[in-house]
Amino acid sequence: MTPDALSRSIKACRQCRDNPAGPVLPHEPNPVCVLSSTARICIAGQAPGIRVHRSGRPFTDPSGDRLRSWMGIDETVFYDETKISIVPMGFCFPGHDKKGGDLPPRKECRALWHDKIFAGMPQLELILTIGQYAQSYHLGSARKANMTDTVSAWREYLSGGKPSILPMPHPSWRNNSWLKRHDWFEAELLPVLRKRVQELL
16 A cells, blocks of 8 residues: 555544454544655654644654754654654554553554555655664564663664664653763764754755
8 A cells, every 4th residue: 555545544543442452542543643655764653642642743742842853853844744754653642541651552553554554665764763662663573672772772773774773762851861861862873863864854
């Protein structure tokens, strides 16, 4: 299927409501992803948060502001689907856990859609894998024991083949302490990321 056809099918998907793999999605599905036949960069995240669920637009939150800063681009470029594709592991907001945090991405999306999506976007040259769920899917057995070890090995994945994969932590404020403890991320990885992004735009 083409990215356009897949986008239409995903927008109409109600699997997690009508035939869920686990508990029923606690609200009406609102799948959010951006597929493209021309974008050479893909942002592979976890799942939309509550703000994105309401807006229907990916990364319309402080995490998005930080991610755009990391990439060195503004909203105009970020939301240009001819340049950037956005494919989270779960397309719908999964709901909150008992502590008020977001639940993990729904399993239905990966099983139904992801292999088809990436088979339909062979032009991709760089995939930013944000968080452990995206890293598990895109890196498979090459993923390290935890997120920190995986991101620490970014040079290994970036020099891998086509598409290159760059593992990253989630740009959420919840990771502020992680960023402070691992200052090499901003000092070493981000300049390479920004340079690579500019080359591919």
